[in-house]
Amino acid sequence: MAIKLIGNYAKRLGLPGYSSHQFSVSVETELTDAGDIQGEASRIYDLLQDAVDGEIQQTGFVPGETYGLSENGSNHRNGGVSSETPKPAHSNGNGKTRWSCSDKQKEFIGKLIAENDLDPDSVEEIALDRFGVGLRQLNKLQASGLISELLDLCGKQQRSQKGGKR
């Protein structure tokens, strides 16, 4: 019987300017000598740690102390919501637009749509109506507002379904 050894090494490090970065490496190997699990685990650990440590020293872009803390507000959007120019959503290189909100919010919106059988087009409409941008362009603040709205909508649906059963 083949014995597999699966290892994963992850490291997350804090960086200046409220940021952090993380990197992990996984490996799966088949043991030839079942009697040396300890030795093989130790070897893999060293290997993965070296690999992660080698790469994580590349910090890439690190925001300075004043990043996002502008005092003069000169880059403010003026006027009401409708006159704002939303930030363009990022492209992931495959021609598809990446979501601007957090992964957690994106997942939660997807879950609400799936679990409550909501029409994705209607949800897109709500986003456009309330924020003037589509789902993918919602920032975290707007996504939070949309989630509250969807929870309210789902609550109303459930209440009316319960009422119908009476």
Added chain:
Amino acid sequence: MISPPVSKTSSNVLGRTNDPLEYISASRLKCFQTCRLQYFFRYVARIPTKTSPALLVGQVVHAVLQAWNLARWRGEDASVEAMANAFAFLWESKAEEQKMQWKTPEEEATEKAKAWRILEHYLQNSPIPLEEKPEAVEVVVERDLLAHGLPPLKGVIDLVRGGGRIVDFKTTARTPDESQARHLNGVQLGCYALLYREATGQPELGFELHHLVKTKMPKVVVTTLAPMKLQQIQQLLRVMESYVAGVEAEDFVPSPGMQCSFCDYFTDCQRWQGSPLPR
């Protein structure tokens, strides 16, 4: 018809946890700054408290303002009449939820009338035009502070007006002094600034404190504040570091002062004998 908003007290929106350092919030920081022993009773020992009439008034006023902002955001009926209906519903449901025990029926009637009087005055004299669409209403926001060795910051922002003006509603018995208001709300507004910047990638345009003053003749006082400066943010981070160190060290000692006269834990505090507190 305005649908009454889902109850969003900070505890049920942000989640209750037994670990007081699972996240930082403006109310936790404020409580710790007011009195560390009060903080212990509220957030560590979790001793339940009775809702006072003044607290109920504050909760209902806040909930009606939330309904008003949501109605404006959704393009629904936000008239005074519609809000009167929402108020009647919310008063009943909140009083039931809090299991309010009134001394006499007259006491409830007096408090209810007081709450509506201040709300009606605000709705008729609000500095916010009825047709103005909010940027956000009662949004839950979070910011990772791992790089500072701090737990994440969480908060609920009452209202964001167009362009990033963050609004917080306050009910108060006395007319606020402007410089005092700035000083006393610095931590809360600093938290909102950090959260807003994280959520939008933009600095806030400024702050507005809308004080609903419960004097005989109700008043609305608006205090406007400039965007947070870097130095203020750095001060706030220092306050957070001190808070985390204090909670980790279980350094919960009382701070006798004016606040004791309306503290929910006055009796518990008097029983405190100076020994380390059990969790």
